[in-house]
Amino acid sequence: MADKLxxxxxxxxxxxxxxxxxxxxEMESALRGLGCxxxxxAIFIGGRYVGTAKDVISLHVDGSLKQMLKDAKAIWF
Structure with a gap:
């Protein structure tokens, strides 16, 4: 779901x-070691862990996801 967003x-x-x-x-074990x-x-934006799909949707609803993507240079507009 988050990928479509x-x-x-x-x-x-x-x-x-x-x-x-x-x-x-090993990747899953490493994610658990990071506290995921x-x-x-596990969703990362710009190398920073932001949470699960539910967390990403919450960020989108509160309007901060787009800015996070801009800051990470993942989108330009």
Whole structure:
């Protein structure tokens, strides 16, 4: 769901499906080590962990997601 929101806002997210990655289990363990709970989906913007899909939708509703994407140079407008 969050990926569709990013596309609608003009961003091209890098998506890593852990169940399709050779090192998916290690990636999931590393996410847990960073405090991502649940570990997936873990959404980062500009290298900063922002939360889960629910958190991203909340950021969009309160109007701050677009600015975060601009600050990360993920969108230009």
């Amino acid at each position: 990013f596309y609608e806002l003009g961003a091209s997210p890098a998506i890593h499906e852990l169940d399709h990655e050779l090192s998916g289990r 709970n649940p570990s997936i989906p």
